[in-house]
Amino acid sequence: MPVELKILVWGVVLLLVHIFAAAHLKTRQFGPRWNMGARDETLPPLRPVVGRFVRAQANFQETFPIAIVALIGVVVAGRTSEWTALGGWIWLGARVAYLPLYGVGVPMVRTLAYAVSLVGLAMVLTPLFRG
Numbered sequence: 001m002p003v004e005l006k007i008l009v010w011g012v013v014l015l016l017v018h019i020f021a022a023a024h025l026k027t028r029q030f031g032p033r034w035n036m037g038a039r040d041e042t043l044p045p046l047r048p049v050v051g052r053f054v055r056a057q058a059n060f061q062e063t064f065p066i067a068i069v070a071l072i073g074v075v076v077a078g079r080t081s082e083w084t085a086l087g088g089w090i091w092l093g094a095r096v097a098y099l100p101l102y103g104v105g106v107p108m109v110r111t112l113a114y115a116v117s118l119v120g121l122a123m124v125l126t127p128l129f130r131g
Helices: 003-030 032-036 048-076 082-104 107-129
Strands: none
Touching (some): 048 082, 048 107
């Protein structure tokens, strides 16, 4: 299996970590009845840490489709290389770092991790733009 697909599988695991971390913290704030219910009621604002994990999840879900297209794209196009593998690992590593940085509220370093993840994606995408 190409390394880019392995990276994508680990990206799916990271998505699940985002989902479960945010859901766990929301359940701790609102209780298990809320979690198992229809969730129709109006809720108070999220606590700051809970809100950060929810926003981190949303951010990952916004950018993960780009990673999916990039990583599958280079495999399908036959454009994989050490460069695309390195870019994929950079993307994944930066995204792994992003979640706890955002969760504990580290402002500028979190943004740097996000920027590094974009550099990794650019490394994967670049071969797809070359004719």
